[in-house]
Amino acid sequence: MKKLSLFILSLAVTAFAAKAQGEEEESGLKISGSVDTYWKYDLSGYMDEDGGSNIWTSFANEQNSVSLGMVDLVLEQTVGKASFVGEISFGPRSESSVYGLNIQNLYVSYELTDKLSLTGGYMGTFVGYEVISPAGNFNYSTSYLFTNGPFQNAGIKADYAITDNIGIMVGLFNDWNVLQDFNGVTDFGAQLSVSPVDGWDIYFNFITGDHEMAFYTGDPGKVTEFDITTGYQISDAFYLGLNFANASAKFDDDSEDGFTGVAIYPQYAFSDAVSLGLRYENFKWKDAESYNAFTLTLPIKSGPLTFIPEFRLDSSDEDVFMDKDMAATGSASQFLLAAVFAF
Amino acid sequence: MCKALFIVFLLNASCAFAQNPIFPIDDSGKYIFSDVIIVSGVDQADLFKKGEKYIQQLKIHNSTQNNLHKNHEQHTLFNKGSLVVHNFGSIKNSISGVVEFDMILEFKDEKCRYTITNFIFNPYKRNRYGKFESISGKYTPLEKEVSRLNKKEWAKHRKEVYNYSQDLIKSLTRAISHKETDQPKKIIKSDNW
Numbered sequence: 284m285k286k287l288s289l290f291i292l293s294l295a296v297t298a299f300a301a302k303a304q305g306e307e308e309e310s311g312l313k314i315s316g317s318v319d320t321y322w323k324y325d326l327s328g329y330m331d332e333d334g335g336s337n338i339w340t341s342f343a344n345e346q347n348s349v350s351l352g353m354v355d356l357v358l359e360q361t362v363g364k365a366s367f368v369g370e371i372s373f374g375p376r377s378e379s380s381v382y383g384l385n386i387q388n389l390y391v392s393y394e395l396t397d398k399l400s401l402t403g404g405y406m407g408t409f410v411g412y413e414v415i416s417p418a419g420n421f422n423y424s425t426s427y428l429f430t431n432g433p434f435q436n437a438g439i440k441a442d443y444a445i446t447d448n449i450g451i452m453v454g455l456f457n458d459w460n461v462l463q464d465f466n467g468v469t470d471f472g473a474q475l476s477v478s479p480v481d482g483w484d485i486y487f488n489f490i491t492g493d494h495e496m497a498f499y500t501g502d503p504g505k506v507t508e509f510d511i512t513t514g515y516q517i518s519d520a521f522y523l524g525l526n527f528a529n530a531s532a533k534f535d536d537d538s539e540d541g542f543t544g545v546a547i548y549p550q551y552a553f554s555d556a557v558s559l560g561l562r563y564e565n566f567k568w569k570d571a572e573s574y575n576a577f578t579l580t581l582p583i584k585s586g587p588l589t590f591i592p593e594f595r596l597d598s599s600d601e602d603v604f605m606d607k608d609m610a611a612t613g614s615a616s617q618f619l620l621a622a623v624f625a626f
Numbered sequence: 627m628c629k630a631l632f633i634v635f636l637l638n639a640s641c642a643f644a645q646n647p648i649f650p651i652d653d654s655g656k657y658i659f660s661d662v663i664i665v666s667g668v669d670q671a672d673l674f675k676k677g678e679k680y681i682q683q684l685k686i687h688n689s690t691q692n693n694l695h696k697n698h699e700q701h702t703l704f705n706k707g708s709l710v711v712h713n714f715g716s717i718k719n720s721i722s723g724v725v726e727f728d729m730i731l732e733f734k735d736e737k738c739r740y741t742i743t744n745f746i747f748n749p750y751k752r753n754r755y756g757k758f759e760s761i762s763g764k765y766t767p768l769e770k771e772v773s774r775l776n777k778k779e780w781a782k783h784r785k786e787v788y789n790y791s792q793d794l795i796k797s798l799t800r801a802i803s804h805k806e807t808d809q810p811k812k813i814i815k816s817d818n819w
Contacts, residue, residue, distance in 0.1 A: 315713075315720040315752060357756045368756040388756040397690055407754035414754045447691060482763020516763025555766075556773040585775035587713060625752075626713060626720055 313359045317418040319352030319376070321621035328607035329615075337604045337615035338576075338597050341430040342376045343423060352417055352621070353377040355387065364394040372415075380415045380434050384462060387415060387435070403439040405462055408432070409452065409474050410488045412512045412526035412546065418625040421550060421558075422580045423591045424617075427566035428528050428544045431498075432508060433459035433490065438468060448478040458494045459506070466503075469493045482516035497532040497540075504534035514548075524548030531569070541569040556584050572601040591621040646781050647788035649769075657769055658743040659791050663799050670735045673802060674701050677731040677738060680801040681705045687724045688760065701733040709790045711747070711783040721758040722779065723749040725768060725787050729794075738802050742791055745769075747783060 324347050325336035336346035343352070353374030360367055370388035377385060390404025413420050413429040440454025452474040457464035470492030477485045488510040497504035508530035516522050525548065531541035544567065550560035560580045567573035576597040583590045595617050597604070602611035649657040665673060682694055684707035693706040707727055713720045728744040745768035750758045766772075768787060772780045 313720065313758075315758070357752065359756060370756040390755075407756070409754070416752065416754075419752060419754065447689075478762065484762060516761075519764075522763075554773045556775040583775070586779045 311360070314356070315359070315626060316354070316356040316370075317416060317623055317625040318354045319417040319423075319621060319623040320349065321352060321423065321619055322349045323347070323617055323619035326616045326618065327605070327612075329605045329609070331605075336617065338424070338595065338617055339430075340427055341425045342379055342417075343425075343619060343621070345375075351375055352623075355416055355418075357388070365391065366393075367391045376415070376417070382460075386462075398444040400442050401439070402442070405435055405437040406440075408434055408436050408459075409472065409486075410436075410490060410508060410510045410512075411528065412514075412524060412548070417621070417623045418589075421548065421560050421582065422562050422578050423593050423619060423621040423623075424578060424595055426526070426544075426546050426562065426564050427542075427574055427576065428526055428546055428564065431542055431566075432510070432528060432530065435460050436470070436472060436490070437462055437464070438470070438472070440472070450474075450476045452476075456490070456492070458492065458496070464495075466493060466495050483513070484515075485511070485513040487511055494532075497534060498530075500534075500540075502534050502536070504532045506530065506532045520552045522548075522550040522552075524550070539569065543567050543569075558582050558584075572599050572603055574599050587625050589623045589625070591619075591623065593619050593621070595619075647785055649784070649788060651769075652743065655769060656743055656767075657745050658741065659795060660739065660741040660743075661795075663738045663740065663802050664736060665738065665803050666736055668736060670701055670733050673733045673736075673738050674698075674703070676802050676804070677703050677733060680798055681729060681731055684729060686726055703731040705729055707794075709787065711786045713779070721750045722783065723747050724760065725783065727787075727791075731798075740795065740798055742794065745787055 321343050323336065323343055323345065325338070327337065329337055330346040334346055334348065335344045343350070351374045353372045353376035355370065355372040355377070357368065357370040368388045368390055371385050372381065372387050373385055377387070381387060386405060388405065388407055390402055390406050392400055392402040394400045407414060411429055411432045413425055415434060417423060436456040436459065438454050438456030440452055442450060442452045444450045454472050455468045456470040456472050457468060458466070458470065470490055472488075472490040475487040479485070489508070491507040492505070493503070494506050495503050497506045508528060510526070510528040512526050514522065514524040526546045527544070529541070529543045531539065533539050544565060546562060546564035548560060548562050550558055552558040558581070562576070562578040562580070564576045565573070566576070574597055576595065578593060578595040580591060580593045596614065597616070598614040600613070602613050604612050604615035606612045650659060652658045678696065681703045682705065684705045686693070686706055686708045687710055695704040697703075707729055708724045710724055711722050713722045726746045726748065727742055730741040732739045747766045747768055749761050749764055751761050753759045768784060
């Protein structure tokens with residue numbers, strides 16, 4: 284692994300030195316981003332001591348309150364073959380995703396050729412269907428697959444376009460989500476992307492490595508995740524997305540954990556302004572509870588503003604939710620209204 | 627007085643906004659720019675060469691695909707180009723999408739006919755790495771009317787395309803009419819300056 288990292292680093296330095304002399308076009312600094320806010324009501328009326336509710340997937344968890352998502356600001360610039368992205372965020376959604384760091388993306392990239400580029404820094408993960416930024420998702424609430432997978436991968440990666448329709452990425456990364464890795468750059472990640480026809484993209488993702496805190500626990504172990512993410516714009520109006528993932532952790536004390544899940548995302552656009560989408564997800568923890576979650580979302584878009592009414596119903600084979608009398612129950616439902624302004 | 631000034635200001639502002647360009651259309655209602663550029667004293671073959679040099683510069687944003695087609699028998703050239711259109715009221719060049727178009731050049735002695743048409747909007751979205759990228763499979767002809775909620779932004783895109791097309795026609799005319807000479811420009815310095 285060490286030899287491979289040294290090889291990638293030396294390749295990057297050599298190629299950069301060779302290419303840095305003749306530069307071409309420049310593009311100005313681009314600024315973009317989003318802000319979002321929401322109101323959510325758990326239909327059981329349950330609220331915990333911290334003001335939270337049932338359905339503990341990432342973000343938008345505050346019960347019956349007009350609450351904040353985040354303000355997200357992206358700076359981007361390309362000069363010749365070199366580019367950078369710096370994305371900073373503030374607010375509860377940011378806090379729950381990057382744990383006080385306030386950085387979603389911070390990396391530099393260099394195009395060695397038209398087909399090959401190298402990128403190093405802290406990047407949104409390549410694994411999974413959904414993303415942290417609410418402007419990048421159709422649904423406002425998030426899936427169990429998203430919540431339990433990686434959010435960011437800091438590291439160095441090489442992207443190579445084999446053809447216009449097939450690409451590969453390989454990279455060496457820190458442990459999931461950490462800016463500084465105290466046990467070395469031990470994760471190996473790879474992605475194969477295929478576009479069989481215009482409008483259909485498929486990503487096969489793989490990441491494995493030794494973690495100091497495997498699966499968001501305090502215990503060290505080896506974590507591996509395999510993921511397929513795909514989306515197909517079948518017609519002007521109809522889109523179908525799918526995400527499958529299997530993850531496993533083998534802890535140093537020989538205990539194991541893991542999850543398997545699949546989510547489908549059929550969406551229908553009635554016009555350029557109004558769409559309706561369903562997310563159905565089946566998610567199962569290894570030797571523990573499983574979930575079935577239905578989310579119906581109706582985004583209404585007016586220029587940069589998207590207004591999102593959403594209804595969600597989750598059920599489990601164990602009584603993991605609470606009703607209003609604080610009794611354990613097997614299902615929970617919620618309604619939310621969110622507004623996302625992307626600029 | 628203040629009220630009157632405010633009303634005049636509002637009227638001016640709304641008039642300025644209302645000045646949306648009117649695109650020429652073809653038989654099928656498609657937006658099209660087409661005309662003949664007269665270049666006296668230049669034959670078909672030379673015009674073809676100049677046109678080729680010009681049209682091969684066109685490319686689709688973020689694409690390495692080569693769409694250039696040359697027909698030497700019929701003296702025609704075809705290529706696809708694109709321009710980036712931006713979000714309404716964005717702070718600094720936040721990309722809304724890319725409008726692709728076709729350009730066709732036909733040549734006769736001393737004449738070049740251009741056609742710019744088939745304007746198709748492909749929306750962009752910020753990806754997980756913070757960069758704007760094309761939403762694949764989503765294409766909307768520029769002629770299509772959109773819902774009332776998104777009319778303003780669509781009108782802005784049309785205006786950007788119209789202005790860009792005018793600039794494109796001007797630069798094509800310059801390139802076609804440009805007289806190349808192997809002789810360097812001679813400068814004679816005179817004492818009487």
